[in-house]
Amino acid sequence: MMAAELLRENFALQGRNFDKAGEVSSEIKVILRDLGIEATTVRRLVIVAFEGEMNVVMYADRGTLTLVLTDEDIRLEIVDEGPGIPDIDLAMQPGYSTASDELREMGFGFGMGLPNMKKNADEFRIESEVGKGTSVYVSIRLDANA
């Protein structure tokens, strides 16, 4: 049986806007907490959202983050218009990064973002097309930390 969808919200992400980077993730944290979702689940989901949001801000022109709550899990879909990732296996390796010194000085770009997202997810899928963009799909089960 398909999981019943309880909530779906879209958030626009703006590339290169470092002042606003993380606002969507903070908003999601409040939404999930107000819904009474268990704290560890919220934490894992919000870390995934924040790393994903930072990736869009750092590398892409724009993107969309979609939050979906079902009766079984919480899902995030982060879809961007950007340069894409030529070698996903390499990008998933901890410590691998193409970030500039400027990005590293901001505390990001140490090659931990995508591995961090995968670590906190129960399901993780990434698709990318060079010159078009990258999409990341994540699911965290609601019963995982119950």
Place this chain on the structure above:
Amino acid sequence: MKLSEIRDILQAEVLTGEEDLAADVQQVVASDGMSEILAFAKSRELMITGLTNIQSIRTADIAGVSAVVYCRGKYPDRKVIEFARQKKIPVMVTRMVMFDICGILYARGLKGVS
């Protein structure tokens, strides 16, 4: 260890959250890499960093740390302090370098997160 004790030990100046220094911390995350803090913090740790931009507070909020200590005498912009105040995250700054801060707090019984 109470945040107020940490303030005294590190001879730190409190920039915001003076009223919340009774909170107790047992563990510490220390890094200038925000992803490292996000990867290791479990919740309610003390966060020590030399990164004073808005992302440091955003990371502190997302990671759910108890307080932020800026090392090497680096002061954040006013908007960063204001953001921390909104998020109710105590922030202090000390002139000590990160190595010394970690050594001193470790010797007093605080531990890292692994």
